[in-house]
Amino acid sequence: MIVRTMEECRNSERRVVSDNWESIRMLLKDDKMGFSFHITTIYEDTETHIHYQNHLESVYCISGEGEIEVIGDKTYPIKPGTLYILDNNDEHYLRADKNKEMVMACVFNPPITGAEIHDENGVYPLVE
Template sequence: MIVRTLKECQNSERRVVADNWESVRMILKDDKMGFSFHITTIYKGTETHIHYKNHLESVYCMSGEGEIQVVGGETYPIAPGTLYVLDQHDEHYLRAKPGTDMVMACVFNPPLTGAETHDASGVYPLVD
């Protein structure tokens, strides 16, 4: 059994910080669960270009408000209780409204190893 708290993960190398977001990676590839689980905060008033060419992701908004805009497609509002699933490796922009951080619970398949950040194309590398 694996038992971890968000607080202990925040105070470890499992917390990864970038310009527009931070991600606390509570379950990673080394845990051998077949997925990774993260609590990610999208900083207020920011826009992040993301394109997970190597991963599928499910995201549940726990707090804050913003939107997701699919490149060449629709824009969807995000608020607490909203779930979106990037099941087609959807290239998108994720935006948090000014004045409100968005806190999201995220699941990745295949799992992340822990230190990944988006490259210039918004991609996480695939690590075997």
């Protein structure tokens, strides 16, 4: 059994900070569960270009408001209770509203190792 708290993960190498977001990576590849699980805060009034070419992701909004714009498709509002699933490696922009950072629960398949950050194309590398 694996038991971790948000606080212990926040105070470890499992916390990764970027200009637009911070991610507490509570479950990672080395846990051997076949997926990873993160609590990610998207900072208010930001836009992040993301294109997970190597991963599928499901994201549930816990708090805050914003939107996801799928490039070449639609823009969807995000608010608490919204789940979006990037089941086609969808290239997108994730935006948090002004004064409303978003806290999101994220699941990745395949799992990430923990140190990944988006490259210049919004991609996480696939680490074997």
